[in-house]
Amino acid sequence: MPAFQSKTFRRTTSASSTLGEKLGALYRARLPRHPFLFFGLPFITVIVAASFALTPAAALRYERYDRKVQQMSKEEAFKLGLKGPDGEEGIKRNPRRRVIGDEREEYYRLMAKDLDDWEQKRVKRFEGEPDGRI
Incomplete structure (x- = not known):
């Protein structure tokens, strides 16, 4: 008798086999x-279905963030100068420089600047902040 059987082992089917098996x-x-x-199509189907299922969850996340950012009390708005105590507009801040004319005039004004004559200046650092010098 040989050490190993020549027949391959197969499980006998019995009435006790479950539907899953x-x-x-x-x-x-x-x-x-x-x-x-049997593998590729179910995989692609799960990926596409998950994309559609997770879209509302992502939208809720961004809507919640937007609500969090937009909520501001009247006191905070007044402190920031956005609205007065009665709800009217607060302090109007003037921009540094207004654009006068149209885009072409602004373009030619910027092109007339001498960009070759400039000087590099270091920005003042806060106390204790490394300035990058060795």
Whole structure:
């Protein structure tokens, strides 16, 4: 008698086999013949379905963030100079320089500047902040 049997071991099917085991065996038997149908298509379907399922969750996240950023009490708005105590507009801040004319005039004004004659200046650092000098 040889050390190993020549027959391959196969599990005997019994009445006690569950439906899951039967489906698993059927799936494993058909997977090598049709790999895209039994593996690729379900995979792509799950990815696309998850994308549609997670879209509302992502929208809720951004809406919640927007609500958090937009909420401001009247006192905070007054302190920042956005609105007065009665709700009217607060301090109007003037911009540094207004653009006068149209875009072409502004373009030619900027082009007339001498960009070759400039001097590099270091920015003053805060106390204890490294300035990058060795």
